[in-house]
Amino acid sequence: MEFNLKIWRQKNAKAKGRFETYHISGIESDSSFLEMLDILNEQLISEGADPIAVERGCKSGGPVAFDHDCREGICGACGLYIDGRAHGPDDRITTCQLFMRHFKDGATITIEPFRSRAFPVIKDLVVDRSAFDKILQAGGFISVRTGSAQDANAILIDHETAEKSMDAASCIGCGSCVATCRNGSAMLFVAARVSSLALLPQGKPEAAKRAAAMVAKMDELGFGNCTNTRACEMECPKSVSIENIARLNREFLKAKFTEKA
Amino acid sequence: MAELISKIPDGPLAEKWTKRKSEINLVSPNNKRKLEIIVVGTGLGGASAAATLGELGYNVKIFCISDSPRRAHSIAAQGGINAAKNYQNDNDSVFRLFEDTIKGGDYRSREANVYRLAEVSSAIIDQCVAQGIPFAREYGGYLANRSFGGVQVSRTFYARGQTGQQLLLGAYASLNRQIAAGTVKCYPRYEMLDLVVINGQAKGIIARNLVSGGLERFGAHAVIIATGGYGNAYFLSTNAMYSNGSAIMQCYRKGAYFANPSFAQIHPTCIPVHGEQQSKLTLMSESLRNDGRIWVPKKKEDVEKLRKGEVKPSQIPEEDRDYYLERRYPAFGNLVPRDVASRAAKERCDAGFGVNETGKAVFLDFADAIQRLGHQRVEERYGNLFEMYQKITDSDPWQEPMMIYPAIHYTMGGTWVDYDLQSTVPGLYSIGEANFSDHGGNRLGASALMQGLADGYFIVPVTIGDYLSHKINEPKTDVSAIEFVEAEKGVQARIDRLFAIKGKTPVDVLHKKLGNIMWEYVGMARTEEGLKTAMKEIKAVREEFYKDVCVPGTQYEFNQELEKALRLEDFFDIGMLMARDALERKESCGGHFRLESQTEDGETKRDDKNFMYVSVWEYKGEGEEPVKHKEPLKFEFVEVKTRNYKK
Numbered sequence: 001m002e003f004n005l006k007i008w009r010q011k012n013a014k015a016k017g018r019f020e021t022y023h024i025s026g027i028e029s030d031s032s033f034l035e036m037l038d039i040l041n042e043q044l045i046s047e048g049a050d051p052i053a054v055e056r057g058c059k060s061g062g063p064v065a066f067d068h069d070c071r072e073g074i075c076g077a078c079g080l081y082i083d084g085r086a087h088g089p090d091d092r093i094t095t096c097q098l099f100m101r102h103f104k105d106g107a108t109i110t111i112e113p114f115r116s117r118a119f120p121v122i123k124d125l126v127v128d129r130s131a132f133d134k135i136l137q138a139g140g141f142i143s144v145r146t147g148s149a150q151d152a153n154a155i156l157i158d159h160e161t162a163e164k165s166m167d168a169a170s171c172i173g174c175g176s177c178v179a180t181c182r183n184g185s186a187m188l189f190v191a192a193r194v195s196s197l198a199l200l201p202q203g204k205p206e207a208a209k210r211a212a213a214m215v216a217k218m219d220e221l222g223f224g225n226c227t228n229t230r231a232c233e234m235e236c237p238k239s240v241s242i243e244n245i246a247r248l249n250r251e252f253l254k255a256k257f258t259e260k261a
Numbered sequence: 262m263a264e265l266i267s268k269i270p271d272g273p274l275a276e277k278w279t280k281r282k283s284e285i286n287l288v289s290p291n292n293k294r295k296l297e298i299i300v301v302g303t304g305l306g307g308a309s310a311a312a313t314l315g316e317l318g319y320n321v322k323i324f325c326i327s328d329s330p331r332r333a334h335s336i337a338a339q340g341g342i343n344a345a346k347n348y349q350n351d352n353d354s355v356f357r358l359f360e361d362t363i364k365g366g367d368y369r370s371r372e373a374n375v376y377r378l379a380e381v382s383s384a385i386i387d388q389c390v391a392q393g394i395p396f397a398r399e400y401g402g403y404l405a406n407r408s409f410g411g412v413q414v415s416r417t418f419y420a421r422g423q424t425g426q427q428l429l430l431g432a433y434a435s436l437n438r439q440i441a442a443g444t445v446k447c448y449p450r451y452e453m454l455d456l457v458v459i460n461g462q463a464k465g466i467i468a469r470n471l472v473s474g475g476l477e478r479f480g481a482h483a484v485i486i487a488t489g490g491y492g493n494a495y496f497l498s499t500n501a502m503y504s505n506g507s508a509i510m511q512c513y514r515k516g517a518y519f520a521n522p523s524f525a526q527i528h529p530t531c532i533p534v535h536g537e538q539q540s541k542l543t544l545m546s547e548s549l550r551n552d553g554r555i556w557v558p559k560k561k562e563d564v565e566k567l568r569k570g571e572v573k574p575s576q577i578p579e580e581d582r583d584y585y586l587e588r589r590y591p592a593f594g595n596l597v598p599r600d601v602a603s604r605a606a607k608e609r610c611d612a613g614f615g616v617n618e619t620g621k622a623v624f625l626d627f628a629d630a631i632q633r634l635g636h637q638r639v640e641e642r643y644g645n646l647f648e649m650y651q652k653i654t655d656s657d658p659w660q661e662p663m664m665i666y667p668a669i670h671y672t673m674g675g676t677w678v679d680y681d682l683q684s685t686v687p688g689l690y691s692i693g694e695a696n697f698s699d700h701g702g703n704r705l706g707a708s709a710l711m712q713g714l715a716d717g718y719f720i721v722p723v724t725i726g727d728y729l730s731h732k733i734n735e736p737k738t739d740v741s742a743i744e745f746v747e748a749e750k751g752v753q754a755r756i757d758r759l760f761a762i763k764g765k766t767p768v769d770v771l772h773k774k775l776g777n778i779m780w781e782y783v784g785m786a787r788t789e790e791g792l793k794t795a796m797k798e799i800k801a802v803r804e805e806f807y808k809d810v811c812v813p814g815t816q817y818e819f820n821q822e823l824e825k826a827l828r829l830e831d832f833f834d835i836g837m838l839m840a841r842d843a844l845e846r847k848e849s850c851g852g853h854f855r856l857e858s859q860t861e862d863g864e865t866k867r868d869d870k871n872f873m874y875v876s877v878w879e880y881k882g883e884g885e886e887p888v889k890h891k892e893p894l895k896f897e898f899v900e901v902k903t904r905n906y907k908k
Contacts, residue, residue, distance in 0.1 A: 031538045045767040070501040075332045123819040137441045141434035146313040149391035156402030165395040
């Protein structure tokens with residue numbers, strides 16, 4: 001298969017970005033999207049496309065930087081905006097689980113980073129998602145010291161509740177919800193964590209406080225508000241439901257009502 | 262030369278850990294505040310160790326090569342975590358988990374370490390539940406279990422096929438709590454590039470800021486390596502793309518001996534290679550072998566028809582199928598250990614029964630399970646794995662069996678450590694997959710998560726106190742010391758050398774060449790001749806690398822090609838060390854299968870008289886041959902037998 005790739009190139013956070021177009025051929029339909037980019041990069045390297053060449057007028061700017069790691073859809077490192085969709089034209093997948101058989105031979109594919117005010121570009125398609133870590137540091141945990149736990153079976157959790165908590169806990173922190181949201185909201189991400197813990201008896205004591213702290217941090221870091229467009233849920237590779245946002249809102253309200261003056 | 266003192270406490274097996282803990286000096290809270298610890302790696306081992314040490318009051322710095330600690334490859338572990346809870350009342354016990362692990366490792370691991378692992382396993386589950394990890398539950402609300410390879414009890418706890426993810430998110434949450442509390446400082450997108458040793462003791466690291474590209478010095482009173490395994494020496498493996506062996510090689514060059522480098526695990530159930538453009542292999546959890554049945558056709562003509570697509574696997578009648586694991590190993594059936602299952606798949610494929618076009622695939626069939634349990638139960642147990650398989654292969658495992666083939670998955674070898682998990686460099690500790698200590702020649706399924714968390718939550722935070730108790734009067738490490746300056750210069754020289762090559766070949770092309778050599782000669786079947794060839798060929802690719810590698814761009818930018826080139830340099834050295842170790846271990850044991858040493862029916866044949874030891878390699882300088890030391894293994898509490906999964 002062959003493709004024309006329109007790729008966002010940006011040297012660093014301060015530089016101005018632009019699209020560059022590349023042609024690539026000889027791609028197997030069973031290759032993954034990231035393997036296709038690997039091949040493009042080998043091509044760009046072999047062509048001697050380095051920054052020195054760029055200064056001499058070569059437009060390619062060296063290999064394309066993109067985040068990736070596990071390549072099996074679980075680490076959440078990869079995340080590209082492909083033809084106007086987070087993680088591209090397939091459902092319930094991350095970019096690394098997208099295969100070239102989903103594209104028409106000869107197609108032009110537009111590849112951008114996940115764009116959001118809270119995710120500044122580091123280089124090309126790589127963005128800084130450390131805002132997510134900061135939100136979790138604000139309260140996305142249960143305060144238990146190592147070694148202080150009781151016997152695991154002393155806490156009973158019915159099957160359905162455990163499954164619901166697991167559904168929310170499936171979030172991989174890729175940021176597609178933020179990239180997809182027209183408001184750049186991180187509500188689904190925050191809700192997934194708040195919900196998975198609030199559903200469980202172990203998480204209840206801190207649930208309200210946790211919701212308030214994480215929402216406050218989210219606002220502080222420049223994420224937008226939720227207007228219930230449900231786009232996040234549609235594009236979530238792990239199908240995290242917006243039902244969790246409703247649960248987050250409940251916990252948040254609870255926090256506000258019980259807040260000590 | 263450092264001496265190999267394993268520090269195993271005397272006395273009965275079940276009392277060794279208690280005894281050791283009682284001997285360890287304590288560090289008072291006001292002194293802990295003055296002590297600094299560096300942790301490299303944020304997987305289960307690193308995150309849990311940093312969080313626990315932070316809780317204890319130490320000052321911790323943790324380093325992560327990804328954008329967030331949550332990306333560490335522990336996240337990809339699927340099937341589960343073992344613990345000797347005996348919640349199933351199937352006569353499980355700490356001793357049985359210990360015994361299974363020793364036997365599974367083919368009697369090449371230390372009794373005392375493995376017993377301790379089994380001993381703390383229960384506390385791990387308690388800890389994880391308290392953190393809010395949504396393990397699978399029975400309808401009555403109690404924790405559910407399943408079985409894994411190489412055992413006859415159900416002791417594996419799981420969260421769908423995402424157990425590693427959930428455990429890592431738990432450890433990461435604990436880490437976040439400490440980061441918020443200010444006891445731990447996290448350095449994401451930083452890569453360790455050298456260990457700094459002062460007066461023979463580990464005192465810090467040189468790391469590269471992967472965004473700015475600059476080198477930075479970090480000092481501490483002790484350093485913990487938790488950087489996982491080196492399976493990516495094979496290029497194609499189930500490891501994540503960033504997984505690498507560089508930190509343990511840097512430590513090796515600075516005096517930390519490397520144990521059992523040749524012990525690598527090949528996982529039987531991975532999605533087969535599809536072509537030349539492939540970048541990594543995807544694991545299909547071992548838990549699938551609980552309910553899936555592995556087979557190939559009995560008749561060659563059926564194989565031909567399958568390869569041509571003339572017949573669907575489901576159309577091959579029951580009597581024409583060879584469920585070869587059930588046939589060869591009636592007692593364990595499809596749940597034999599990984600090394601045994603991998604070799605059996607290779608044997609069938611080598612005999613011409615491989616079921617795909619490349620001839621390198623066997624079936625993993627769920628038809629019986631779907632009939633027995635119903636669609637919903639199977640969906641609950643393995644739903645995400647089925648979907649993942651379908652997305653990758655474009656074939657529906659609900660209709661037709663999965664196709665699978667063995668792939669490199671885990672490395673049992675690693676930094677040599679004593680009972681305290683301290684290396685031969687005082688002040689340098691190594692935990693999780695990065696060390697060698699618990700799995701011998703083969704690791705049992707669902708035991709990697711157990712070891713990572715045992716080391717990180719419960720072992721190293723205790724044992725490191727013994728070393729640090731002698732450091733309470735030592736001031737903060739001065740990073741302007743000559744040793745730091747020299748180490749940084751060395752790293753800089755390495756980087757400059759790479760840019761100066763200005764060749765034409767991309768790093769990945771050379772990495773693939775190394776991978777092919779490793780898989781061909783240092784893979785599932787090893788011979789003296791093959792291993793010698795491997796060493797010759799690795800040397801040749803390494804020479805090509807230094808003549809013709811292309812590292813584009815500059816040091817002072819986000820440069821993924823430079824990162825890969827630095828890691829590949831270390832993979833060449835690891836590959837050589839693996840081949841050398843495999844060559845000298847003239848027996849077969851666990852995943853290390855020497856064709857010259859097998860039984861009549863093709864099973865591994867150990868040579869306990871000559872090889873019942875840990876091979877421990879000492880670095881002697883660039884271009885010099887390393888020196889092998891031996892740590893003899895003594896078995897006082899289990900009877901050393903021939904591993905038998907037939908009856």
